[in-house]
Amino acid sequence: MTVPVPDQSKLLIVDDNPTNLGFLFEYLTKSGFKVLVALDGESAIEQVKYAQPDLILLDVMMPGVDGFTTCKRLKADPSTQDIPLIFMTALSDTVDKVQGFKIGAVDYITKPLQPEEVLCRIQTHLTLRNLQKQLITQNKTLFQLKEKEQQRALELEQTLIKLQQTQLQLIQSEKMSSLGRMVAGIAHEINNPLNFIYSNVSITKDYIKDLFHLIHSYQRNYSKPNAEIIAETEAIDLDFLESDLPKILNSMQVGAERICQIILLLRSFSHLDESDFKLTDIHQGINNTLFLLQHNFKPQSGRPAIRVIKDYSNLPKVWCYGGQLNQVFTNILTNAIEAIDQETERWKVANDSLAINPPKPVIRICTQVKDNTSVLVRIADNGSGMDDDVKRRLFDPFFTTKPVGSGTGLGLAISYQIIVERHKGQLQVNSKLGKGTEFFIEIPLSLTEDYKREMLDN
Template identity: 80%
Template sequence: MTLQVPEKSKLLIVDDNPTNLGFLFEYLTQSDFKVLVALDGESAIEQVQYAQPDLILLDVMMPGLDGFTTCKHLKSDPSTQDIPVIFMTALSDTVDKVQGFKIGAVDYITKPLQPEEVLCRVQTHLALRNLQKRLINQNKKLLDSQDKERQRSLELEQALKKLQQTQLQLIQSEKMSSLGRMVAGIAHEINNPLNFIYSNASITKTYLEELLHLLHSYQRTYNNPSPEIVAETEAIDLNFLQLDLPKILNSMQVGAERICQIILLLRSFSHLDESEFKLTDIHQGIDNTLFLLQHCLKSQSDRPAIRVIKEYSYLPKIACYGGQLNQVFTSIITNAIEAIDQEKEKWRTGNNGFESNPPTPTIWICTEIKDNANVVIKIADNGSGMNDEVKRQIFDPFFTTKPVGSGTGLGLAISYQIIVEKHKGQLQINSQLGKGTEFVIDIPLDLNEE
């Protein structure tokens, strides 16, 4: 590779000998260099500051500041430290040369000077200096390009995150809207026939009481019934019917009332009749969630019933998005039930059904007020737990450990968004593989609607 020397390079010659100065000045000028001269170290340092030469030819032995001292000064200044320095000296001692290289010189020219040698060394080091500048510039451009790529990558990552959040918000809104329409439809379709059954059950009970009273009057008046009536009475077990019919009507009334309660519970759970942001009873929301999930808590063929231990502290009603908090409770408790179901062998033995003293599948729900400023809700289970890799991704959108088609990976991601973004709180997870999981919800008592 041929080294290129930049055109019209600027040289500074520092020598206290006018003969040497004149000789070098004339020769290097004729070689198409721009040449500056200095007779001592002090004036050389001064010229370098404003002239910024491309290379310095520096005599070692000079009165005042010698070449070594002058070189040290130039190398200690950031504005001049990269200018190549070639010493000119009659010293041939290796120690002196080593000292010169240590303080920053790039080369030595031994006196008496040979013009061709001087020109050759000057051209070589100017070409090396030019190459060094090009490498520095290329490296700078490369670093700038990498910075731009990193910035672009960061912008794309932020855009993707924003897109995912928007997608989650749309999914969440659609889910809540669908839930609202479903509950409203159920309530509308059930309420009319339910009211008909409930009101007629009361009337039927009154009619039955009157008929039974009339039957008793007949029995008192006609106390010697015919054999046909006696046979029919025994066939239908009249005494049992008189006792059981009121019980059946009472059960029908209780069942109708229970259906009414379930409809109210569903409406309360999704907060269909309420402003989205309002004072909410947290404990009622948790209890409603547990009621709706009670079929999952019951004993199964491969595990006993899940015990729920509630440790509620006093909580005032807090201003929040109640329907969305219920969605968080549902998601976390559902995950706890699924984690318990994954540990089926933990609750059983091989041949004898359930163990005599097996561990009990349990969900703990604890509430408290922290520092008079925050509501803390802890939901823990003794299910399968999670490893560190799963914990790192558990709140990522579309991440799921379930088989394909069994889950979307959105429940906990939406829960995280509801707690952190909508309620300005925190949702943390503590889990150990095989030991269970705890979710900690921390939301402020005083949340101003934005």
């Protein structure tokens, strides 16, 4: 279904840089839009209230009221909260982008701006906005017509599902793209100096060994040094220096090796250097995910350290999207950690103190081959659990039990899409309120040759 962008759509550009404003104003005006401009957040908020633009392009870094604050104020006002807002910024950190999405932005454009990209994103989000308006109007009509328009209601529901799936894919693509850029940046910026350090440590060891050999030669041939040399030897504690300096160099070498391992794990985690759909070691993906989340398992604010129990069976490699499976493991493990934290807080309130040791948190990961047809991964926690109503809606897009601004509600919906739609598998959950939760991830071992070819071609 194609929905054209309305003629003379009204845009508001907010940027404290006159050059950017002039460039965008001229380009977008020639592209057929009615363009308004503002130099700061405060005047932008006033313009939005009376002009009601169809879309806002908002710079993040501005003096006074910055872009994030401006966005929050617009989203808090019922008269302006539905206007699509796209951030423009030179910031490229994933944390900044996620913050923008959390407070209500629909997209993110990184400076320097490319005019074709700006125009394409504007047209896309104006089209989505127009679709949403049409859906709202049509739903009202359907409510009035009731039984006469039941078939039409079903079609609109399918359209809405497709729109939500498209939004999920866009956000998923942006997340994975950001992760890829981050890892590539780490490799580029760290590898060269790290290789310099790593390769020179062994050379430095040899140099130091030679220097101490020379010192020992002097000590043997000049057994009675003068007072100045004796004083200097005692001042630097030569014997201790000789024994400790190799230890320091060994520690530096171990640290450099550890950094190399971390970079390799990050590359493996995101599968940047490999074809995505391939034979994959499921255990390696789980272990890499656990490694990247290990700081979350440590004791935190009254909660003991989380014990991770791994009960692995002998699994064959599986045809799958390794990077996407890693994201599923990340989403489920992150939810398990949050559920354990919630249970700890509930326990603290119920017991009114930490005098009694709280329950010991545990996450158990089991793998097995099921009926020789699929690989089953079970991830269980002893956290807060969930009631039947939450379980029914758990995989719905944008459903979340977290407070507003604390989460997007996309993690498990994306996980369901990855397992069920991309891998033709199953994702199920078993949970009781206050009794913990267990997720069942099932990936088929055999895929048809036609499906493999289709995935590899994509």
